[in-house]
Amino acid sequence: MDLTGYDAVVVQEGWSSSAAIYSPTGPLGLANIPVPFVYNKVYAMKDGRGFQNGAAGSGGEVEGTLSIKVSSDNQSNPLFNGITFDADSVKLFDSGADDDGGDTRTKGMQYATDVVISADNTLLASGTNDPANATVCINDIPAGSMIGSETLQARMISIPNNTGAINKDMGKNFTQAGITLWRNAIYLAAGLEVPTQPVDIPTAINEVASKAPDVMVYPNPAINYAKVKFNLAQKQAVSLNLYNLMGQKIEIQNKKIMMSGTNEITINTSSLDRGFYIYQLNIGAKSLTGKLSVTK
Numbered sequence: 001m002d003l004t005g006y007d008a009v010v011v012q013e014g015w016s017s018s019a020a021i022y023s024p025t026g027p028l029g030l031a032n033i034p035v036p037f038v039y040n041k042v043y044a045m046k047d048g049r050g051f052q053n054g055a056a057g058s059g060g061e062v063e064g065t066l067s068i069k070v071s072s073d074n075q076s077n078p079l080f081n082g083i084t085f086d087a088d089s090v091k092l093f094d095s096g097a098d099d100d101g102g103d104t105r106t107k108g109m110q111y112a113t114d115v116v117i118s119a120d121n122t123l124l125a126s127g128t129n130d131p132a133n134a135t136v137c138i139n140d141i142p143a144g145s146m147i148g149s150e151t152l153q154a155r156m157i158s159i160p161n162n163t164g165a166i167n168k169d170m171g172k173n174f175t176q177a178g179i180t181l182w183r184n185a186i187y188l189a190a191g192l193e194v195p196t197q198p199v200d201i202p203t204a205i206n207e208v209a210s211k212a213p214d215v216m217v218y219p220n221p222a223i224n225y226a227k228v229k230f231n232l233a234q235k236q237a238v239s240l241n242l243y244n245l246m247g248q249k250i251e252i253q254n255k256k257i258m259m260s261g262t263n264e265i266t267i268n269t270s271s272l273d274r275g276f277y278i279y280q281l282n283i284g285a286k287s288l289t290g291k292l293s294v295t296k
Contacts, residue, residue: 001027008189009037013110013163015221015295017043017050017059024052030150036143036189038182042136042160045112045148055148057115057136061162062129066108067091068138070125077124079140079157079184082198083177089128092178097164100218101173110160112136118146136160138181140188157185170216170229176201215281221293224270228281232260240265241280242292250277269294 003009011028015021021028022044030039030050043059044050051057069089070080083090096106109127111134122145125138139158141147147156159181165173174182180198187194215230228240239255250272253265267279272294281288 003027003034006035007191008186009033009035010186011037011039011041013040013043013161013166015041015293017041017046019295022050024050024150030147030152030156032153033156034153036155036191037157038185038189039156039158040160040163042110042112042158045115045136047149051148051150053149055116057112057148059110059112060131060134061107061110062127063106064096064108065127065129066093066096066165067128068109068125069128074124077140078194079124079138079181079188081184081194081196082180084198090177091175092161092181093165093168094173094175095165095168097162097168097173099162099164101164101167101169101216105164107162108165109137110162112160115148116146117141155189157189159185167216167218174201215288215290217279217290217292221295222267222269223295224268226267226269226292226294228265228267228279229262230264230281230283231262232258232283234260236284238263238265239282240267241282242267243278243280245276245278255282267292 020026022041023029045057045059047055067089071088075085093108096108098105111127111130113131113133115135117135119142122139122141123135124140126134127137130137136158137160141156143152143154145152176198183199184194217226217228220226235257237255238258240253241249242251244250274294274296277292279290279292
């Protein structure tokens, strides 16, 4: 995976923290990323996963933690531009979720404890219920710093939101502050001037809705199955194709009429090899494509 040429990279939370991609030798190992990045998978910050050589660190989360606390001194940091605080806290999600975006659990925020960081004062915010020894939550760590056993090539901003809370209700579980925080982090990582106003969520949602129906694939990565979930404004003909990265069709689900509202199509992934695939969802005259990861 060649990351050169990108303005910023997001190291997302959707894979297991033991996945090889996060390891010190993996392409998303902390010391291997050559451009500024937003790190979402703080669970990997432990020896034998994102760290090596016995470096201290352990990922954790307190269920029901949906808010962060930010000192008055840090609230002026551009990472928090456009965010309105209630004293020293602000809510990032309307509700918690399980890892698939469902309601069986209340996950929201994560943290990592006892991680040694060579740069001072990088912890800008923590979850409202984080333990006192949490050293990674929302951090801004400069290039050249050592974190655990790894030395950063590029600036790292960490935002440890749970993937299920991010995906719940197709992203609408974010509060205005939560989505504004992510926008600010991407702008900072990419070297752009951070807007001072919050994200206008109704406008953003309307822009997306005007282009295509809402589509979500979960679980992604998948093991035995994946569900393609989408909304239809009216009754329409829908079909789905699945391709490997060589462009070969792996699965075809023939066209059928589906009713308005929320619909799902299940893809059986149990017999597929581990790797990446492309799904093509055909709704009327529109074709929507996306990436599906299969793990074992």
